[in-house]
Amino acid sequence: MKHVAVVGAGLCGSLLACYLGRRGYTVDLYERRPDPRVTGAERGRSINLALSERGIDALRRIGLDEEVLRDALPMRGRMVHPLHGETNFQPYSLSGDRAINSIGRGALNDALLDAAGATPGVTIHFDHPLTALDPSLGTLGFADGSSAKADIVLGADGAGSATRGLLMAYAGEGFSETVSFLDYGYKELTIPARDGEYALDPGALHIWPRGTSMMIALPNPDRSFTGTLFWPSSGSDSFASIGSPAAVERHFRENYPDLLELIPNLVEDYRHNPVGLLGTVKCAPWQMLGRVALIGDAAHAIVPFYGQGANASFEDVVELDRCLDATGDNWAEALPLYEQGRRENSEAIAEMALANFVEMRDKVADPFFKLGKNVEHTLERWLPGKYVSRYELVSFSTTPYAEVRRRVKQQHQVVGAVAGALVALAATALIRRLTR
Ligand code: FAD
Structure with a gap:
């Protein structure tokens, strides 16, 4: 042999x-x-x-x-933490019970x-x-x-x-x-347990989408979360742009105010942990x-x-x-x-x-994105097995990735055509009413 x-x-x-x-x-x-x-x-x-x-x-x-x-630890959806307003939970699957696992x-x-x-x-x-x-x-x-x-x-x-x-x-x-290196790096920051319990819901992957930067956090069995801050590596709004403890605190107060309270060792962690490359x-x-x-x-x-x-x-x-x-x-x-x-x-x-x-960093907090996800789940409900979201196909199936890409493109074309037809019908009805 x-x-x-x-x-x-x-x-x-x-x-x-x-x-x-x-x-x-x-x-x-x-x-x-x-x-x-x-x-x-x-x-x-x-x-x-x-x-x-x-x-x-x-x-x-x-x-x-x-x-x-x-x-x-199973994570059944994303918990989005907007800069202003309430957190909102977006399930990963139509049924809401399928989970990715933090390990x-x-x-x-x-x-x-x-x-x-x-x-x-x-x-x-x-x-x-x-x-x-x-x-x-x-x-x-x-x-x-x-x-x-x-x-x-x-x-x-x-x-x-x-x-x-x-x-x-x-x-x-x-x-x-x-x-091809991304012009973004990442830094890990620990959200420790609070009074021996998880400081956030451990059944979700937490996201703080902020456009230029983004933080995510995944739960650990010891009741802590590992947070990962993604941010450009260089430039005026980047890892390179802050160094002093005061600047770190100011950045988090402006962009991630809830994390200031959740990460008591923020400045120490921030200064100690390296910036990783992504590519x-x-x-x-x-x-x-x-x-x-x-x-x-x-x-x-x-x-x-x-x-x-x-x-x-x-x-x-x-x-x-x-x-x-x-x-x-x-x-x-x-x-x-x-x-x-x-x-x-x-x-x-x-x-x-x-x-x-781009979706995680920019779109998850957008009301149109949330509407789109609701439409997607409705289509999955109406067309079981025929319309399946990209996330479900990637994370909850073994359908080859290239097949997922082809299938999602087709699904989007059909949805685009149906949406176009509905808009055209609505416009025709409106014109009729206005010209009656
Ligand atoms: P590695 O895990 O890198 O292992 C390579 C091994 O080779 C290491 O043990 C190294 O020491 C050894 N080695 C290196 N050079 C030599 C040498 N010259 N001689 C002998 N040994 C050598 N993937 C997911 O599926 N889900 C996630 O949520 C996820 N999150 C991630 C988050 C971050 C921030 C990063 C950076 C990656 C993430 N990944 C995730 C990707 C995942 O980590 C990698 O795809 C995975 O580790 C690849 O496994 P590997 O064994 O090919 O490489």
Whole structure:
């Protein structure tokens, strides 16, 4: 049986190792960091994330869903906090009971590492940053000077993938890469428990839409919330524009007055926590020589506004598994098939994630947007199964992302045509009345 090297024991790599170990492969999983179960999670990446149907489906297929979701907190809709006026709850689904799940990144990674470590055939090597790769021979080199060899090498080493860089160095013009950074960064701020209880409703994802900036907050099992402030990285209204404690407080008093009270350590948190970068990675090809491939963020990192990066990465694993089934584990056929199956879908979710940023930042507080959502839910009720909102298709189904994009476009065309016809009828009736 073939020997597979997986680079990166993050969310995607550790799940991938579980799947491949179960197929009977000998898997060596190489991770740059020390074991996070011993040292604690690394700072600087999101503390929690939203897991939805696609990610859960990938876990369910190998019996990990219940264990992983044990501490997850279901969020059934958005709680919008306008600058002025009352908060309002917008359910994610027509029925109101479908939920995305807030889960700690560290807890999820630890559970997947435990599962990978317990899978026969899988060995995890921590403190092994990949620094060299020869795709034609399958040889890998690590920062400490050690080396290894494998029949198949899979790079699951995240948005800044070393495997991707090494493929580019190997293939030269035969490999293309674009990394488009958003001019927004993010900073995490903790909303602690108040008197031992959640300070906000833990059944919702909270949003403070403010046009240029936006804050969101997801609940944690310890009754705190992790808030994430999205704001331009530079310019007069940006992370770069405030530094002094007084300026931080003034900014929050003007834009997020309720958060001033909810985040007692605001200034300290703000000054201490780093500003993270956000971007979209595109590259081609995802596989070379039928022997080396990229998977997860390494192949297609996206901005986090649809909460789909990890979900899409888990779907990659399911697709690769399906391709191995379809080809009788012939990797030279399976890897191109996997790329073909996932590329259009990853491009679709990258585009939808960028579009959702505008929706979350600007539109959710707009009365016309709320009206539109009500119309959408009415259509879903009138045309069950025929009209399904984009959010439901993305978050509560495994319909391929590209198919979601096509279907939503068609739905919008039909709704646009019906709305146009209704406006024309109303205008005709009005003209008749006025000219009677
Ligand atoms: P990673 O999780 O980045 O893992 C890569 C691993 O490779 C790491 O362990 C790293 O240490 C290791 N590594 C790196 N270089 C090397 C090397 N040279 N050698 C060996 N190992 C190496 N997704 C969602 O689905 N829902 C959300 O709500 C969500 N929210 C997000 C919020 C924010 C602010 C951000 C930034 C992202 C969010 N995401 C979300 C996206 C999600 O975090 C990523 O899509 C997901 O982590 C991708 O998993 P991965 O395993 O491909 O990469």
